[in-house]
Amino acid sequence: MAGVKDVARLAGVSVATVSRVLNDSAAVTEPTRARVLAAVAELGYRPNAVARSLRTDATRTIGLIIGDILNPFFTELARAVEDEARTLGYSVVIGNADERPDRQDHYVRTLLEQRVDGLLLCPTAEITPLVRDMVAGGEPLVFLDRTLPGLEVPTVRADGAEAINELVGHLRTLGHRRLAFISGPALLSTGRERTAAFVAALGEHGLAVREDYLEAGDFQAASGRASAARLLDLGEPPEVIVAGDNLMALGALDEIRARGLRIPADVGLASYDDLPWFTHLDPPLTAIAQPVQALGRRSVRALIERVAGQDVGSVVLSARLVVRRSCGEPPFKEGSGPA
């Protein structure tokens, strides 16, 4: 494959000049510039980004490690990240941690070796030594969606506490008293926070916190189904089940359907996370929507700023309640908030 040298020879100039017109890093007379460009076109020259990166110590590439690529939330997030990165002239290398610390570390290592300019990480449960080293080593790192306690890393995430509180209020207004929550893994910041917010909201709205209404899931569909089964088997089952993420909502939905129960007549269902096709369910699912696009875009900008040497703070965006029809809402038009 043709290199600068070939271009230089064909254009009758030095490699330095070729490099200059390619990066327009310095003034070049129009005639030489034209000759170089002509040579580039004729040879079908394609700059070697590898060599350039070695020389410049920058790859214009960022790494993105997500929790679970089968989770539509992360897919959407990846899309947003990719969009913003492209706009800023960066490529994205995606790694799927599959919620496993070892696989997360595999990608951290790989991406670091690949010398990505920065890393966007949705950290799995534990703080692995590798992540700790990375932080200590001052690698340009930004946490996305989730946090790790005790680590000084800028984080871009959504806070759903307010939305959850709103949801509980909404359910209470609809006359429900017995509300159950299927929570995510306590090891994940998102898991803990949502559960805590739910419990706090119950208190705020004068509802009792029943231990048997707090199910521990793991953000996977199967756990949602199992949790729903236990809740429905209770002597006094809940009136509404709130799932801590979209996958568990799906699992719960399966269990409810499998038992031939009707939503919301027999039991209501709401989900943290909103997905495009939730509107296609019958009835459409009441849910809490995270600002996924903003999350993705902001995180990229924060990371790029860090790469540029600025120090950036964390950003917390708000999730919002989307009222639909799965909790016994009167059959009005969708999307409006509760009274």
Add this chain to the structure above:
Amino acid sequence: MAGVKDVARLAGVSVATVSRVLNDSAAVTEPTRARVLAAVAELGYRPNAVARSLRTDATRTIGLIIGDILNPFFTELARAVEDEARTLGYSVVIGNADERPDRQDHYVRTLLEQRVDGLLLCPTAEITPLVRDMVAGGEPLVFLDRTLPGLEVPTVRADGAEAINELVGHLRTLGHRRLAFISGPALLSTGRERTAAFVAALGEHGLAVREDYLEAGDFQAASGRASAARLLDLGEPPEVIVAGDNLMALGALDEIRARGLRIPADVGLASYDDLPWFTHLDPPLTAIAQPVQALGRRSVRALIERVAGQDVGSVVLSARLVVRRSCGEPPFKEGSGPA
């Protein structure tokens, strides 16, 4: 950041020896080997893949350009590709063409400059000059999911003709005669093939081909909805609507629901492409499932083989019909084929 040189100095050996233990490319005595490894650990040395790639002319990275990252089919495909690539020791850089030739070309260029070892491409409609050049230049390239006519490129794709034929037979068995099809873009091989298969299947089952039952969509949800609207407005609307991909099925579903029509009592619906949550719809959607996992994995293997210099042929896998309940099927258990 520490380099081989630092490791060599600390271990009291030459850089060549360090390189040798790192790649265990040649015999090294156990003691020296241990010293090197110790030095590596102490310095937290991380090989620079950029430099290595420059030297070895290989990046152990493949590019994947998909049609539309918002289409769950491609998401799932990307996941499969990533899985297989990781297993084989490769990283994947994903580009989202958004079905736009210009954006496809942007990624082709970027990935080529990044010197990926090979490229997996779900080609958009037209043959762009860049793609033609790439083929002519002998770049390791494999088409995935779709083909481009007149280009000698190994392709890994699914053939749905048989499944579509089976679907039409199934519908006819259920007593339906008036079947409509919402087709994808004629510029895409997948668009053309599915429509042709549907028309052929009608003939084979002795059903008339009505022009007004053949709607032209573009694989996007909006076109599915608009097409469904036109079909339902017909003086004699179809008994079943078959959508050429999952996104258009969604759009059609929206339109049907918006009109307060019941599925399958008022109109049946089936989709090319099967998604996990189709089972959660009410009624669960009858669909044609592509072997997405196999598609992704096979394409990676084919590409890697090409990279290794072997010449590989195309592979065509079969899609299969998944009977559920959205076309007036008797309420039996799901997943079984038609009689």
Add this chain to the structure above:
DNA sequence: TTGTATGCGTTATCAA
């Protein structure tokens, strides 16, 4: 078994 030295394709420094 180990070390020395060269080059991969660029960019950037320094002279001209």
Add this chain to the structure above:
DNA sequence: TTGATAACGCATACAA
């Protein structure tokens, strides 16, 4: 404005 050349970090041919 342009050219010659060193350096980026590594792998490898060749010598020892």
